Amino acid sequence: MSGSLLKRIKAFKTFYLMFLPVALYFIVFTYYPFFLGLVMSFQENRLIGARPFVGLENYRFIVKDSNFIAAIGNSLIIGLWDMVLYFLCSLALALVLNEVRHRTLKQSIQTIAYIPYLFSWSVIGGVWALIFDLQGLVNKVIGLFGVEPIFFLATPDYARPLIIAMGVWRSMGYFALLFTVSIMSIDQQLFEAARIDGASRMEQIRRIILPGLIPTMKTIIVLLSIGVLTHFDEIYVMVNPANRRLISTLLLYVYETGILNFKTGTASAGAMLVMIGTLVVTISMRRVIGYDKDE
Amino acid sequence: MSSGMKSTFRTYDSLPLFLRMLNVLILFVLVILMGIPMVNVLAVSLSTVAKSDSPGLVLFPAPVTLEGYRFIWKNANLAQPFYNTLYVSVVGTALHVLMAALAGYILAQPNLPFKRVMTTFILLTMTVPYELTMIGIYAVNKSLRLINTYTGLIVNGMISGFSVFLLRNYFLAIPRSLAESARIDGAGELRIFSSVYLRLSTSGLMTIATLELIRRWNNITMTVTLVSDMKKWTLPVVLKFILFDQTSVSGSSYVFANAKMAAVVLTAIPLVVLYFFTQSFFSTGVMLGSVKE
Numbered sequence: 001m002s003g004s005l006l007k008r009i010k011a012f013k014t015f016y017l018m019f020l021p022v023a024l025y026f027i028v029f030t031y032y033p034f035f036l037g038l039v040m041s042f043q044e045n046r047l048i049g050a051r052p053f054v055g056l057e058n059y060r061f062i063v064k065d066s067n068f069i070a071a072i073g074n075s076l077i078i079g080l081w082d083m084v085l086y087f088l089c090s091l092a093l094a095l096v097l098n099e100v101r102h103r104t105l106k107q108s109i110q111t112i113a114y115i116p117y118l119f120s121w122s123v124i125g126g127v128w129a130l131i132f133d134l135q136g137l138v139n140k141v142i143g144l145f146g147v148e149p150i151f152f153l154a155t156p157d158y159a160r161p162l163i164i165a166m167g168v169w170r171s172m173g174y175f176a177l178l179f180t181v182s183i184m185s186i187d188q189q190l191f192e193a194a195r196i197d198g199a200s201r202m203e204q205i206r207r208i209i210l211p212g213l214i215p216t217m218k219t220i221i222v223l224l225s226i227g228v229l230t231h232f233d234e235i236y237v238m239v240n241p242a243n244r245r246l247i248s249t250l251l252l253y254v255y256e257t258g259i260l261n262f263k264t265g266t267a268s269a270g271a272m273l274v275m276i277g278t279l280v281v282t283i284s285m286r287r288v289i290g291y292d293k294d295e
Numbered sequence: 296m297s298s299g300m301k302s303t304f305r306t307y308d309s310l311p312l313f314l315r316m317l318n319v320l321i322l323f324v325l326v327i328l329m330g331i332p333m334v335n336v337l338a339v340s341l342s343t344v345a346k347s348d349s350p351g352l353v354l355f356p357a358p359v360t361l362e363g364y365r366f367i368w369k370n371a372n373l374a375q376p377f378y379n380t381l382y383v384s385v386v387g388t389a390l391h392v393l394m395a396a397l398a399g400y401i402l403a404q405p406n407l408p409f410k411r412v413m414t415t416f417i418l419l420t421m422t423v424p425y426e427l428t429m430i431g432i433y434a435v436n437k438s439l440r441l442i443n444t445y446t447g448l449i450v451n452g453m454i455s456g457f458s459v460f461l462l463r464n465y466f467l468a469i470p471r472s473l474a475e476s477a478r479i480d481g482a483g484e485l486r487i488f489s490s491v492y493l494r495l496s497t498s499g500l501m502t503i504a505t506l507e508l509i510r511r512w513n514n515i516t517m518t519v520t521l522v523s524d525m526k527k528w529t530l531p532v533v534l535k536f537i538l539f540d541q542t543s544v545s546g547s548s549y550v551f552a553n554a555k556m557a558a559v560v561l562t563a564i565p566l567v568v569l570y571f572f573t574q575s576f577f578s579t580g581v582m583l584g585s586v587k588e
Contacts, residue, residue: 008408014484015401019413022398025454028439030420033431040430047437093325099310099318109322112329114577118566120513120531126538126559130339130552131332135349169329177577201310230424233515237535251426258430259520268430275427 041268051265058269068253068270072277075249077160078235079228082167086224089168090175091217095205097176098183110180113173121233124170129153132162159243166234175220182216183209218291225285229278250274340364340556347553363553364561370550371537373530373561379445380529384511387449391507392500394454399462400488405471421456429520436521443524451517452510458503465499466492502576509566530562 009016041058043051062068093113100106116124131137132152139149152158190208199207232251239248250270258267286292309315334354339347340363341356347363367373401407402414425432432451433442441447469492477487493500518529525533537558541550570577 005408008406012404012407015404015407018397019401022394022401022454022459023413023416025394025450026417026420028435029432029451029453030425030428033428033435034423035431036434037428037431040434047434092321096318096321099315100322101309109326111574112326115333115567115570116329118509118513118570119563120534121515122531122534122538123559123563126534126555126562127332127336129538130336130556130559133552137331137335173329202314226424230426232426236515236519237539240539251429255429255520259433264430264434271427271430275423278424278427 037268037271040264041272043265045263045265047262047264054265058265059273062266062269062273065266067248068250070245071248071250071253074160074247075229075231075251075274078163078167078231078247078249081160081164082231083221083224083228085164085168086171086175087217087220089172090220091179091213093172093176094179094183095209097180098209099201110173110177114177115173116170117174119170121170121237124166124234125237128162128166128169153238154240154242156243156246159246163234163238163247166238167231178220179213179216182213186212218289221285221289222282222291225282226278228281229274250277336556336559339552340560342553344551344553347556348551363551363555363557367537367550367554367558367561370554371533371558373533373558375526376528376530376533377561379527380512380531383445383448383529384508386445387452387511388504388507390449390453391455391458392504395458395503396462396493396496396500397488398454398459400466400492402459402463403466403492417456417459425452426516429516433520441521443522443527445527447521448518448527448529451521452514458507461503462496462499465496469495498576501573505569505573505576508569512566534558534562 040051042053042055043058044054045058097106097109100109116127133139134149134151138152143149150158152162186208190212191204194204194208229250231249232255235247235249235252236255239252251274254267254270254274257263257270310318331354338353338356341359341361342353343358343360343362346353346356398417402410402417404410407413436442436447436451439447441450473491473495474487477491482490512529513531514529515531515535518532522528522532537550538555
């Protein structure tokens with residue numbers, strides 16, 4: 001038996017050789033950084049040289065750090081709102097778009113809605129900075145109703161809603177595309193049968209399309225729940241002294257503490273807690289929607 | 296005949312008039328909400344300083360001028376970040392596709408001993424978002440002297456589980472008999488890989504190349520983690536500072552709205568062009584990417 005296994009391994013030796021660079025990459029740039037981060041979270045804040053172990057000191061420090069506590073709240077509020085709105089808005093968009101019979105029109109709207117997803121967060125930030133400027137489009141529009149111009153980007157009350165809405169504006173088209181692809185793969189015969197039974201379009205949507213989308217809904221919820229606590233780019237771009245207190249997220253904390261201020265131990269401890277948090281969020285979402293039960 | 300059939304069913308095919316009108320209204324508002332801001336940005340970028348900094352809605356620049364583009368290109372020295380972004384994205388994407396194809400091909404081999412171990416090894420890397428290991432990534436790159444280098448930006452993300460499994464699925468769909476007959480003709484493994492598998496998976500390779508190119512072009516997290524040297528920053532990072540912290544990139548000169556928006560357009564336009572050339576690969580990527588593993 002083992003002789004034949006050895007023979008088989010020999011027969012495939014080219015493949016193992018080819019796998020070597022792949023394995024090496026993942027070990028050096030994915031696995032090792034993960035374990036290094038874990039170890040550093042128990043060590044003194046130091047990037048070079050020996051790092052003495054300090055036990056749970058970093059964790060003890062971080063759970064008392066008011067900036068970290070604030071970041072937890074911000075991350076949860078922004079992350080959960082984004083998750084719910086990405087899901088609902090894109091589902092609604094896909095359903096509404098699906099009722100458009102004109103193919104070219106449908107595709108054009110789809111493209112317009114998808115395009116912001118192509119852009120980096122700083123481009124999105126630029127677009128929003130322009131339209132929410134003191135002299136921008138939004139102030140122009142609310143001016144028509146007699147509202148005094150508002151400096152949206154520097155007014156704390158608008159900090160979170162703007163960040164959340166920015167995310168929806170950028171990602172709605174992409175997730176709607178996921179739903180649209182899934183709607184198109186629904187068996188057409190179901191609709192024929194429903195028509196023969198005299199079901200109205202509304203009933204077809206309720207009884208065929210929505211149930212048909214459930215697997216996609218679950219996949220998207222799981223995808224989104226992994227991202228709840230990992231918002232970074234849009235915060236990095238939009239953060240300013242006026243809104244920092246309200247939108248600074250956990251990953252921004254990790255970045256600023258670890259990369260900008262070299263407090264590697266503290267930052268690693270933060271990252272580990274975010275990892276645990278993400279695990280909790282993901283597992284509970286999977287439970288709630290019964291992701292692992294069927295199929 | 297068939298059109299007659301259709302008309303009998305038409306009453307069931309669409310929503311009641313009221314809902315149809317609501318539908319149109321929603322889509323109309325959506326197109327306004329998505330489209331107008333983009334048109335606004337483009338128009339302001341093509342406006343004069345005076346026009347772009349005066350209050351009001353600018354949807355049609357009059358007169359059209361490139362002074363914003365000229366100003367920002369010169370004052371923020373955009374040629375450098377443009378080159379950085381292009382270089383890092385193109386080289387990084389080429390390597391990414393090559394490595395992912397290699398790994399996907401290996402995992403597509405039937406009867407390969409320890410294949411399950413190798414598959415799990417790659418699957419596990421997809422469980423933790425890389426942003427959460429950024430301190431570790433920074434430390435590793437620091438000891439490899441990859442901080443503030445193009446190599447660092449290229450090497451990190453050189454391969455990803457998503458791309459590997461997407462290509463593996465492509466390769467699995469190719470009939471084994473093709474590889475067998477090539478083997479009988481005396482082709483080596485690398486030859487079979489390149490002239491049978493790669494050639495027949497062009498759309499898969501294009502899908503990954505497109506997605507990776509966009510991901511790299513837009514990447515902020517990895518760039519600000521690995522690069523603190525402004526000369527090596529990519530466009531999105533430079534753009535953030537042009538927009539919100541301009542003194543650090545353009546010296547003492549004030550950046551007017553038309554120049555800011557010109558920078559936005561310059562960062563975004565390459566991707567729009569890419570999108571229209573590679574549109575068909577997007578839904579493929581979307582479909583395959585959302586398949587439950």
